[in-house]
Amino acid sequence: MSNSKLLTMARMAEAAERFSDMAKYMTKLAQQKNQFYVEERNMLSVAYKNLVGARRSSWRTCRGLGSAPGYYTGLNQECVSEMQKKIEREIEQLSNEVSTVAEQLLATNDGADNKVFYAKMIGDYSKYRAEILAPGTPARNKLASKATKFYEHALKASNALHAAHPTRLAVYLNYSTFLFDVANKSKEACDLAVKGFDAAIEQLDSMNQSYYKDSTLILGLIRDNLAIWRSRY
Numbered sequence: 001m002s003n004s005k006l007l008t009m010a011r012m013a014e015a016a017e018r019f020s021d022m023a024k025y026m027t028k029l030a031q032q033k034n035q036f037y038v039e040e041r042n043m044l045s046v047a048y049k050n051l052v053g054a055r056r057s058s059w060r061t062c063r064g065l066g067s068a069p070g071y072y073t074g075l076n077q078e079c080v081s082e083m084q085k086k087i088e089r090e091i092e093q094l095s096n097e098v099s100t101v102a103e104q105l106l107a108t109n110d111g112a113d114n115k116v117f118y119a120k121m122i123g124d125y126s127k128y129r130a131e132i133l134a135p136g137t138p139a140r141n142k143l144a145s146k147a148t149k150f151y152e153h154a155l156k157a158s159n160a161l162h163a164a165h166p167t168r169l170a171v172y173l174n175y176s177t178f179l180f181d182v183a184n185k186s187k188e189a190c191d192l193a194v195k196g197f198d199a200a201i202e203q204l205d206s207m208n209q210s211y212y213k214d215s216t217l218i219l220g221l222i223r224d225n226l227a228i229w230r231s232r233y
Helices: 003-015 019-032 038-065 074-108 112-131 138-160 166-181 186-206 209-230
Strands: none
Touching: 003 019, 003 038, 019 038, 019 074, 038 074, 038 112, 074 112, 112 138, 112 166, 138 166, 166 186, 166 209, 186 209
């Protein structure tokens, strides 16, 4: 299938909310061309974000059933456990798929924006895999180390971007969330979030107006996280 047809099919799949198909088309497109335009990399991200996001929500629901009075017993316990393991396998498979594509694109796409985007993506999906594993296990620790490595890569590369650029702010948002939720480093998470937030606010007025809406949205999320985190430690 030609590159143009793959992209068109991916757009149609997105419109029809067939994100599994969309992911397949975008993965195939990445295999056929090493350079992605901004629209293409965003479509890759949208496809897997929807697929993995839905499963992360399902996984949290399964965990929540364990605290439901009188529910998590007998056959229910067995079924909930089986469903949770099935979801975990799907999260692992999808995260591995997109991480492989992102690592390929990270190696073949130039420009700070691209480097930040793909490195953050690898960090994100390493985080998603780590968070469903038991704390302290070798597998979780290994994935946490990988997430840290790529978030640090993204953070360093983001120095070449405007302080209020949404791609840069997304790194501060997701990396700090990882530090708080997975790495259990509350102070480091808050310090990182404050650093990114303050630098962006200082230069927000000089930001390209086409990015302003996205930047302010992410700044709001960082601010909300800080309010919650500071109340917990």
